[in-house]
Amino acid sequence: MTGVRTALAAIGDGAGHFALDAVEVAAPAHGEVRVRLLAAGICHTDQASLSWPGPLVLGHEGAGVVEAVGAGVTPLRIGQRVLLNWAIPCGQCPQCTRGRGSLCERTHGVGTTPGSSRAAPGHTRWRGQAIERSFNLGTFSEYTLVRAEALTLLPDGLAPEQACILGCGVMTGVGAVLNVAGVQAGESVAVLGCGGVGLSAIQGARLAGAGTIIAIDRREQALARARELGATHSVQARADDDSHDQLVAQVRALGQGRGVDHAFEATAVPALAFLPLRFARNGGNAIQLSGSHGHATAHLPDFMWDKRYQVPLYGGCLPERDFPRLLDWAQRGELQLGSMVTHRYALPQLQRALDDMLVGASAKGVILFEAEA
Secondary structure, three states: OOOOEEEEEEEEOOOOOEEEEEEEEOOOOOOEEEEEEEEEEOOHHHHHHHHOOOOEEOOOOEEEEEEEEOOOOOOOOOOOEEEEOOOOOOOOOHHHHOOOHHHOHHHHOOOOOOOOOOOOOOOEEEOOEEOEEHHHOOOOEOEEEEEHHHEEEOOOOOOHHHHHHHHOHHHHHHHHHHHHHOOOOOOEEEEEOOOHHHHHHHHHHHHHOOOEEEEEEOOHHHHHHHHHHOOOEEEEOOOOOOOOHHHHHHHHHHOOOOOEEEEEEOOOOHHHOOOHHHHEEEEEEEEEOOOOOOOOOOOHHHHOOOOEEEOOOHHHOOHHHHHHHHHHHHHOOOOOOOOOEEEEEOHHHHHHHHHHHHOOOOOEEEEEOOOOO
16 A cells, blocks of 8 residues: 555646646655545635646645555554645744744745655656645645645544535635634624635634624625525625725625624635725724735725734634534534535546636535545
């Protein structure tokens, strides 16, 4: 079970394109685990990663089965099902010691913290050359090799196609509500954009006991999903409301005329990045979840008075704290994952999966690999 494995993988070329090709995945070294992927989630970041320096094995949400373990790995065993997580806190750097593990300097390659969050150099090879993996995971591949700290055991009964989306989109949305904004029972929340991350934020607001949860999107189908997952109100944005004045007035009215306590943006549209500031009450939170790139213009008075604007990373994730509770909520049905996964694909259908995501046809798409042995 420990020899080199040949795997079909999606390889980004760094110029906006990808191809499916064979890669060789080495046996795990000390502290490493080789995982056979069962399911991988599709995320807007995967589209963005097509333009990152290539070649690169794509994908960063995944669930699979432990296929081989390296020396020093405990308590993971061959055959266990695991969730892959790209934030791998070292526990020692200045960010980790102040409780900001999602900003771990080892994971992000800054500072002087020794060690690495990636598997050993050369662990994956393509056409005879070493190749990196997106977020040190590369889940659009039949096999991956990762640090043991990147894995969380999955409970029995949770389908891999549901579990895999926890590793980025769900964690980002739910975590932003609970960990970053600190939404309290009875407070008001507005979520702009009801794709995978936005729907996760809506569920996070429901879990927090928010009294008013406003879903905002142009698509009625997306708003219907949001209502099913916990939105108490929905507002359909109009294409002819270029200034967003009508939308802002509707949302603020639902916030008792003063605006909402917490407003989240999850559209990945740079021009909308600052719009939550207009939804938020004085002293409220405006949080950008989508990680938009590019340029956007802000109207500085929108930051008044005492509003807080944040662009948090990964919902402030601390894996040892957050994944056990997400898994527990999912098992109890309090965090609904099955209804978020609207489309399923095989790896050769990856382009179609990305296209469906970009046009809003899917809430959350998942790549399914071979059935579990």
